[in-house]
Every structure is written in C-alpha cells, then in structure tokens.
Amino acid sequence: xxxxxxxxxxxxxxxxxxxxxxxxxxxxxxxxxxxxxxxxxxxxxxxxxxxxxxxxxxxxxxxxxxxxxxxxxxxxxxxxxxxxxxxxxxxxxxxxxxxxxxxxxxxxxxxxxxxxxxxxxxxxxxxxxxxxxxxxxxxxxxxxxxxxxxxxxxxxxxxxxxxxxxxxxxxxxxxxxxxxxxxxxxxxxxxxxxxxxxxxxxxxxxxxxxxxxxxxxxxxxxxxxxxxxxxxxxxxxxxxxxxxxxxxxxxxxxxxxxxxxxxxxxxxxxxxxxxxxxxxxxxxxxxxxxxxxxxxxxxxxxxxxxxxxxxxxxxxxxxxxxxxxxxxxxxxxxxxxxxxxxxx
Amino acid sequence: xxxxxxxxxxxxxxxxxxxxxxxxxxxxxxxxxxxxxxxxxxxxxxxxxxxxxxxxxxxxxxxxxxxxxxxxxxxxxxxxxxxxxxxxxxxxxxxxxxxxxxxxxxxxxxxxxxxxxxxxxxxxxxxxxxxxxxxxxxxxxxxxxxxxxxxxxxxxxxxxxxxxxxxxxxxxxxxxxxxxxxxxxxxxxxxxxxxxxxxxxxxxxxxxxxxxxxxxxxxxxxxxxxxxxxxxxxxxxxxxxxxxxxxxxxxxxxxxxxxxxxxxxxxxxxxxxxxxxxxxxxxxxxxxxxxxxxxxxxxxxxxxxxxxxxxxxxxxxxxxxxxxxxxxxxxxxxxxxxxxxxxx
DNA sequence: CTGAAAGCGCTTACAG
DNA sequence: CTGAAAGCGCTTACAG
Numbered sequence: 272x273x274x275x276x277x278x279x280x281x282x283x284x285x286x287x288x289x290x291x292x293x294x295x296x297x298x299x300x301x302x303x304x305x306x307x308x309x310x311x312x313x314x315x316x317x318x319x320x321x322x323x324x325x326x327x328x329x330x331x332x333x334x335x336x337x338x339x340x341x342x343x344x345x346x347x348x349x350x351x352x353x354x355x356x357x358x359x360x361x362x363x364x365x366x367x368x369x370x371x372x373x374x375x376x377x378x379x380x381x382x383x384x385x386x387x388x389x390x391x392x393x394x395x396x397x398x399x400x401x402x403x404x405x406x407x408x409x410x411x412x413x414x415x416x417x418x419x420x421x422x423x424x425x426x427x428x429x430x431x432x433x434x435x436x437x438x439x440x441x442x443x444x445x446x447x448x449x450x451x452x453x454x455x456x457x458x459x460x461x462x463x464x465x466x467x468x469x470x471x472x473x474x475x476x477x478x479x480x481x482x483x484x485x486x487x488x489x490x491x492x493x494x495x496x497x498x499x500x501x502x503x504x505x506x507x508x509x510x511x512x513x514x515x516x517x518x519x520x521x522x523x524x525x526x527x528x529x530x531x532x533x534x535x536x537x538x539x540x541x542x543x544x545x546x547x548x549x550x551x552x553x554x555x556x557x558x559x560x561x562x563x564x565x566x567x568x569x570x571x572x573x574x575x576x577x578x579x580x581x582x583x584x585x586x587x588x589x590x591x592x593x594x595x596x597x598x599x600x601x602x603x604x605x606x607x608x609x610x611x612x613x614x615x
Numbered sequence: 616x617x618x619x620x621x622x623x624x625x626x627x628x629x630x631x632x633x634x635x636x637x638x639x640x641x642x643x644x645x646x647x648x649x650x651x652x653x654x655x656x657x658x659x660x661x662x663x664x665x666x667x668x669x670x671x672x673x674x675x676x677x678x679x680x681x682x683x684x685x686x687x688x689x690x691x692x693x694x695x696x697x698x699x700x701x702x703x704x705x706x707x708x709x710x711x712x713x714x715x716x717x718x719x720x721x722x723x724x725x726x727x728x729x730x731x732x733x734x735x736x737x738x739x740x741x742x743x744x745x746x747x748x749x750x751x752x753x754x755x756x757x758x759x760x761x762x763x764x765x766x767x768x769x770x771x772x773x774x775x776x777x778x779x780x781x782x783x784x785x786x787x788x789x790x791x792x793x794x795x796x797x798x799x800x801x802x803x804x805x806x807x808x809x810x811x812x813x814x815x816x817x818x819x820x821x822x823x824x825x826x827x828x829x830x831x832x833x834x835x836x837x838x839x840x841x842x843x844x845x846x847x848x849x850x851x852x853x854x855x856x857x858x859x860x861x862x863x864x865x866x867x868x869x870x871x872x873x874x875x876x877x878x879x880x881x882x883x884x885x886x887x888x889x890x891x892x893x894x895x896x897x898x899x900x901x902x903x904x905x906x907x908x909x910x911x912x913x914x915x916x917x918x919x920x921x922x923x924x925x926x927x928x929x930x931x932x933x934x935x936x937x938x939x940x941x942x943x944x945x946x947x948x949x950x951x952x953x954x955x956x957x958x959x
Numbered sequence: 960c961t962g963a964a965a966g967c968g969c970t971t972a973c974a975g
Numbered sequence: 976c977t978g979a980a981a982g983c984g985c986t987t988a989c990a991g
Contacts, residue, residue, distance in 0.1 A: 273733065275968055286978045291970055299976060318733030322675065323968035326666040326983050333714070352695045359717035368736075370677070371713040373703035389617065389662030391984095392712075528902040535904075558872040559903040560879075619984055630962045635986055643960060667984030670967050961991090970983085975976105 274317045283311040294319055325391075333368040334358075334581055335393035337384060337407070339377075339400040339466075349525070349553045350570055354399060354421060357574025365582050367394075381407045388416045395585045397577050401425060401433070401467040417588060419581040421573050425467050430592060432584060434576040436568045437596040438468055442475025442520065443482070445548050445566060448601060449518045450483050453610030454546060458491040458509060458516035460498065460526055472522055472550065491516060495526045503533035510537060510545075517610060518546040524553040524565050527606075531561070542608035552602055562604035572597045618661045627655040638663055677712040678702075678925055679737035681728060681751070683721075683744040683810075693869070693897045694914055698743060698765060701918025709926050711738075725751045732760045739929045741921050745769060745777070745811040761932060763925040765917050769811050774936060776928060778920040780912045781940040782812050786819025786864065787826070789892050789910060792945060793862045794827050797954030798890060802835040802853060802860035804842065804870055816866055816894070835860060839870045847877035854881060854889075861954060862890040868897040868909050871950075875905070886952035896946055906948035916941045 280287040285308060292300045293308040311317075325331045336358060338351065355369075362369055370393050374380035384407050387393050396411060401422030411418045412427060420433040449457050459476045462469035473492070480487045490512055497505045509516065521527035527549035531541050541547050541561050549556075552567035576595060583590045624631040629652060636644045637652040655661075669675045680702060682695065699713075706713055714737050718724035728751050731737050740755060745766030755762045756771060764777040793801050803820045806813035817836070824831045834856055841849045853860065865871035871893035875885050885891050885905050893900075896911035920939060927934045 273735070273968095276970095277968080287968090288970080288978060288980095289976090292977085295970085301976060304976080316733070318730050320670070320968050321730075321734040321736040322666050322670040323983090324734075324970080326664070326670050326985085327968075327970040329970090329983070331666065336715075349693065349696075351699075352693075355695075355715070359715070360719070363717040363719065363723075367717075369715040369717055371680075371699070371703070371715050373707040373711075373713055375704070375707065379707075386662050386665075389660070390665040390668075391617070392665040525899060525902075528899060532902045532904075553899075555869060555872060555897075555899055555903070558869075558876045559899070560876075617984095620986095621984080631984090632962060632964095632986080633960090636961085639986085645960060648960080664984050667967090668986075670969085671984075671986040673967070673986090963990090965987090965989100967986085968983105971981090973978105973980090975978090 273320070274315045275320070276317075279308065279311050279315060279317050282315060283308045329391075331391065331394050332366060333370050333393050334362055334578065334585075335370045335372065335384070335387050335396040337372040337380060337396060337398050339380075339402065350551065351399075353570035354574035354577075357571040357576075358397060358578040359574075360571075361575050361578035361582065367578075367582065377406075381410070385410060388414055395419070395581045397421065397581055401435075403465050403467065403470070415588075417581060417584040419577045419584065421577045423467050423471065423594075428594070432580050432593045434573055434580060434595050434597060435468075436573070436599050438471035439475035439478070440596075441550065441566050441568075441599050441601075442472040443479040444475075444601065445520055445550075446476055446479035446485075447483065449520070449546060449548060449607065450479075450485070452518075452546065452607055454518040456486055456491075456514055456516040457518045457520060458493070460493050460495055460519060460521045460530060462495055462522040462526075464494070469522060476520060486514065488512070488514075495522060498526065498529060498533075503536055506530060506533040507537060510534070510539060516545065518548070518607070521547060521549040523551050524549045524556045524563055527563055527565070528559065531606075542606050546607040548601075548607060556602075557604065561606045564604045564606045565602055567600045567602050569597045569599065617664070618659045620661075620663070623652065623655050623659060623661050626659060627652045673735075675735065675738050676710060677714050677737050678706055678922065678929075679714045679716065679728070679731050679740040681716040681718075681724060681740060681742050683724075683746065694895065695743075697914035698918035698921075701915040701920075702741060702922040703918075704915075705919050705922035705926065711922075711926065721750075725754070729754060732758055739763070739925045741765065741925055745779075747809050747811065747814070759932075761925060761928040763921045763928065765921045767811050767815065767938075772938070776924050776934075776937045778917055778924060778939050778941060779812075780917070780943050782815035783819035783822070784940075785894065785910050785912075785943050786816040787823040788819075788945065789864055789894075790820055790823035790829075791827065793864070793890060793892060793951065794823075794829070796862075796890065796951055798862040800830055800835075800858055800860040801862045801864060802837070804837050804839055804863060804865045804874060806839055806866040806870075808838070813866060820864060830858065832856070832858075839866060842870065842873060842877075847880055850874060850877040851881060854878070854883060860889065862892070862951070865891060865893040867895050868893045868900045868907055871907055871909070872903065875950075886950050890951040892945075892951060900946075901948065905950045908948045908950045909946055911944045911946050913941045913943065 276287045276290045279290045293305050372383050374383045395417035398420045401420050403425045423435045424431045461473045493505050549565045552565040556563040556565050620631045620634045624634045637649050716727050718727045739761035742764040745764050747769045767779045768775045805817045837849050893909045896909040900907040900909050
C-alpha cells in the first residue's frame with residue numbers, strides 16, 4: 272500500500288495530527304518539528320491522499336469547468352484552448368485543479384453539474400458560455416453554489432458574477448468602423464441566438480444601424496447555421512438582393528472565411544467588392560488571405576478572470592457580485608475597403 | 616448539511632450498507648428494496664459524496680489528462696479541443712471524469728503528475744504528447760501506474776500502451792506524393808525535435824528522399840522555431856539557395872500558412888511557383904486561400920482510443936501492452952502543383 | 960437478501 | 976506546541 276500519514280508519524284515520532292499540521296504549514300508547530308517531519312515525508316516519498324484530505328477538510332481544491340456541447344457553438348473550438356489556459360494559470364497559482372465536464376447533450380451537462388455540486392466533486396464551477404434560459408445556470412444559482420460565467424447571463428445579471436466582453440458595444444463599434452469607411456449597406460452574419468453573446472452582438476449591430484441612420488432589412492441578417500446548412504445559397508441570396516450589402520459583419524473568423532470562400536465562388540472579392548469584419552481574432556487570421564480585420568476579445572483574460580472571480584467566491588462566499596468587461600481591440604488588416612462616396 | 620447515505624437509510628428503513636449496494640446496483644439486493652431505496656434517494660435528492668466514495672472504494676473514476684506546456688508545441692492549440700472531445704466521449708461512456716493538468720513548466724507538470732499518482736487523485740493518466748527522454752513518462756512507467764500516450768514513446772516502445780499516427784509513413788507518403796507530381800527538390804519545415812512526432816516525420820521525409828533517390832541538403836531542413844524566431848528570413852534563405860525547392864512539406868497547417876505568407880512577401884506563389892503539403896488538416900484549411908493539401912490525422916480518434924486503452928488498463932492492470940496507428944487521409948486541395956518534367 | 964462493524968486516510972475542535 | 980479522539984461519508988468483507 273501507499274505511504275500514509277500514520278507511517279510518517281511513526282517514523283518521525285509524532286502524532287498523525289502533527290504531521291497533518293505540518294502539511295498544512297500550521298504556524299503553531301515548531302520549526303524544528305516541521306523540519307523533522309518534512310525530512311521523513313521526503314524520505315518516504317509521502318504524498319497526502321487527495322480524497323481523504325478532501326473528505327475530512329470538506330473542500331476539494333478543484334474547480335469544475337463546463338463547456339457547452341461542442342457542436343452548438345461554432346467558435347468554441349479555437350476559443351477553448353485559450354480560455355482553458357487562462358483558467359489554468361489562475362487555478363494553478365492557487366493550487367487548484369481543473370475538473371472538466373464531459374457531457375454531450377445539454378441534459379447530460381445538467382446532470383453532470385448537479386452531481387458535481389451535490390456530490391461535492393468541486394468547490395466551484397465556471398460556465399464557459401451563457402445560454403438563454405439555461406437550466407444549469409438556474410440550478411447553480413438556486414443551490415447558491417459558487418460559480419462564475421464567461422458571458423453575460425441572460426437573467427439575474429445583478430446576482431451573478433461574470434466576465435465578458437462588452438459585446439453590444441463591440442458590435443456597435445464595428446458597424447461604426449464600417450460606416451466611417453463609407454459603407455451604408457451592412458449585413459450581419461450572426462451566431463446561434465440561444466447564446467447571449469450572439470444576441471448581444473446582434474443588438475449592438477441593430478442599435479448602430481439606428482444610431483447611424485442606416486438602411487436595415489431583415490434580409491441583411493443571417494444565422495451562421497443557415498450558412499452551415501445551405502452552403503453558399505444564403506450568401507448568394509444576400510448578394511442578389513436589390514440593394515446588396517457593401518460590407519458584412521461576421522460573428523466569428525471561421526465563419527468569415529467560410530463566407531469569403533462562398534463570395535469567391537460568386538466572383539465577389541474581399542475587400543475589393545465587399546468588406547468584411549469579424550470577431551474573435553483567431554491566430555490564423557493574420558496569415559491567411561485576405562488577412563482578416565477582426566476584434567480581438569482577449570480570450571486568455573476571459574478565462575483568467577473567470578477563475579480569479581470564482582476563487583474569490585470560494586474563499587469568501589459572501590464576496591460581492593462582480594461583473595467585468597474585458598477590453599477588446601479591433602485589429603485592422605486587409606479585409607475592409609474604403610468606399611469613396613460620391614456627393615457626400 | 617447535505618443529505619448522506621445515513622439519511623436515506625433511515626428514511627427507507629434499511630441499513631446504510633443496503634443503500635450503498637443499491638447505488639452500486641448490486642444484484643444481491645431485491646428489486647423491491649431497490650425500488651424503495653431509489654424512491655427515497657430521488658425524493659431527498661440524494662447524491663453520493665464523491666470523495667467519500669472514492670476513499671472507501673479506492674478508486675476515483677477520473678482520468679488525468681496531461682498536455683505539454685502549451686508554448687512548446689505549435690500545433691497544440693487546434694489539436695487540443697479535438698483530442699479532448701475524443702477522450703471525453705470515451706470517458707463519459709464509462710462514467711469517468713477528466714482531471715486536467717494545469718502545470719506551466721515541464722518541472723511543474725512532473726510534480727503535478729507525481730502528486731496525481733501518489734495522492735491517488737486519478738485512476739490513470741493520458742499523456743497528450745511524447746517527448747524525448749521524458750521524466751514524467753519515466754516516472755509513470757516506474758510507478759507501474761496505468762497510463763497511455765498519444766504519440767509513440769521515445770523509449771520502451773514495447774512496454775507502453777500508446778496510440779499514434781504512423782508519422783514516419785505519412786511523411787514518407789507525402790514526399791512520394793510530391794515526387795509523383797514531378798517534384799525533385801523538396802524541403803521540410805519540421806517541428807520541435809524534442810517531440811517524437813517531429814522526429815518521426817523528419818525521419819520519414821529523409822527516408823523517402825533516399826528511397827526516391829532525391830536531392831538532399833541540410834539547407835532543406837528548417838525548424839519551425841527558426842521561422843517563428845526570424846520571420847521570413849529563413850524562408851528567404853531557403854528560396855535563395857542555388858537549387859531552391861519546388862515543394863515544401865510543413866509539419867502543421869498553421870506553419871504552412873505562415874510560410875505561404877512569407878513566400879508571398881517574396882512574390883512566390885502557391886501552388887504556381889511552389890507546392891506545399893502539410894499535416895493535421897485544421898478545420899480552416901478548407902476555406903482559406905489557397906485551400907491546403909494536408910494529411911488528416913483523425914485527432915478525435917487519437918483521443919478516443921487513448922482513453923479506451925487507458926480504461927482497459929485501469930480495469931485490468933495486466934491487460935497486454937497495445938499500440939495502434941490511427942489511419943490518416945491525404946486531403947488533396949489546391950496547394951500543390953504538377954510539375955511537367957521535360958525529358959523524363 | 961440484508962445488517963453490523965471496521966476501515967479508507969485524512970482534519971480539527973478540544974484539551975493540556 | 977502537541978496528542979487523543981471523533982468524524983468526514985462512503986464501501987465491503989463477514990456473518991447470518
């Protein structure tokens with residue numbers, strides 16, 4: 272069997288309680304005893320049993336990370352490693368571990384979260400998404416279990432600690448950016464509206480249209496699911512409109528490149544014939560043609576802060592609710608053209 | 616406090632032992648008792664305490680996943696979500712959870728793995744990489760702890776269960792592919808040679824050169840770190856060689872696109888002036904210009920099988936050592952040109 | 960088919 | 976500054 276605290280205690284001629292206190296670096300133990308015990312621990316290659324420790328101490332020193340089922344969020348993929356890196360950086364600094372949810376369907380995720388919290392598998396949870404009317408979130412909130420969201424919650428915004436970009440604002444900004452380039456017909460390829468991020472960006476887009484007094488048509492708004500489903504058909508329809516757009520805002524770089532390819536099939540070139548701006552700034556977008564103008568959303572920071580906030584909540588359950596918008600940067604590259612306006 | 620097995624036992628008028636057996640669906644318990652106990656569990660919203668259960672049962676029902684520190688493996692990023700998805704799919708089916716390593720440096724990773732196994736934090740470990748002379752792997756092997764690798768081990772290949780692509784072969788194949796297109800000067804942009812995957816692909820490349828009797832020069836082999844470090848300088852030097860290559864094999868799509876951009880800066884066009892093939896087949900590579908010819912390495916499958924193998928080992932520690940090469944597919948797109956050979 | 964009891968390996972008031 | 980003892984919430988031979 273593995274070495275236990277008892278073995279160490281015997282070898283060091285102290286009680287198990289003392290060994291336990293040395294592990295915790297309890298200040299009431301004399302330096303001399305600590306040295307002695309530590310020497311023995313090292314010599315016997317003792318490592319505390321994680322489960323026993325957690326059971327007795329009623330804490331797990333791990334945080335649960337829940338991702339939405341991967342199929343539903345297009346930008347999940349490149350997003351994921353970077354948030355995780357942010358979370359790990361914060362968690363690791365506080366000696367916390369990461370427990371990853373493995374569920375497939377939404378129902379499975381819900382069940383997993385329930386058993387994570389009821390079974391005391393983790394001390395807190397990070398939701399890597401914000402979904403409209405999310406059961407999982409509601410459960411966490413009702414259970415008063417420490418949790419944090421990457422994404423603005425759909426409801427109860429004042430009661431939930433979260434971190435996000437100001438998605439309404441960045442969508443607004445991006446439209447203004449195109450406006451200042453002279454564009455007056457701006458279409459929007461949005462994400463799945465079950466996610467708040469998609470709703471927020473759409474709203475920012477619509478508000479910007481109103482604020483700048485631009486032309487709006489329902490035909491100017493397309494879901495990326497439509498594109499996934501029908502291929503270039505929806506893009507074709509968009510471009511065959513009586514008043515086709517001169518610019519497109521896409522909700523993710525991956526989607527942007529898909530669109531660009533479909534445009535090419537229609538012999539429409541970016542940025543010569545149409546401009547395109549996107550969000551999320553994937554690492555590839557600098558290298559690929561055309562280099563994409565995209566909003567960098569500081570994914571690492573999103574993950575890092577979500578974990579920081581969670582750790583605060585775990586340590587002090589009465590910590591006040593916090594929100595924070597992580598700053599973004601519009602990275603200008605070569606996918607947008609300036610339209611010379613005649614007579615303006 | 617949370618509901619415990621004792622509460623359920625009282626409520627159902629049985630002993631805690633019986634409740635425990637119902638949870639485990641022990642066949643020796645009568646259906647009638649099971650029904651009664653289950654009804655109570657549901658009513659009280661009982662969920663077994665994970666830590667207590669693990670401590671008593673001496674198993675954790677979780678697998679540890681160790682990634683190399685993210686900075687060092689260029690292709691880690693897009694690779695990562697997909698392996699994880701594969702691992703989760705397998706683990707979830709067996710009701711195992713995922714514990715993710717959070718370490719930064721190699722030393723930290725090593726320490727974390729040691730405490731994971733000594734502290735019985737996980738039942739088994741998946742190493743998401745194979746590194747030359749890896750201390751972590753050596754430790755796992757010596758500890759006789761169940762583990763599995765994604766990547767051929769550098770040493771002790773016969774004693775370690777792993778899953779991989781046949782990287783030597785696919786590199787070999789890719790060179791032959793270019794050869795058959797008429798290319799006779801083929802350069803190789805390889806990855807970090809601390810990783811076996813990079814070594815294997817380099818070896819396959821070199822062997823193919825020998826087998827086809829092609830020209831080889833040390834100047835034809837570049838590390839992607841050199842490119843990261845010096846930007847287009849190393850590509851420039853490559854193309855200014857007396858005999859410049861007509862084709863390049865790149866060890867990853869991301870690197871390929873970087874190279875393509877540098878080539879463009881030199882007014883060298885793909886595939887017109889030079890061909891390029893790559894490995895890993897990122898999701899973007901179909902959409903971006905030029906669409907890249909790349910070897911799909913079935914990342915999901917790699918993750919899935921690594922977890923399957925591990926689970927086998929956990930269940931039966933004497934399970935025989937297994938290796939498996941996951942099949943790959945060369946996805947032909949538009950980054951390779953046919954060279955018309957004069958007089959051949 | 961079910962229960963009483965010991966035990967998993969720790970932590971933590973309590974006492975001194 | 977340190978120890979004896981109870982307890983964390985389960986599981987699992989053992990006995991019947």
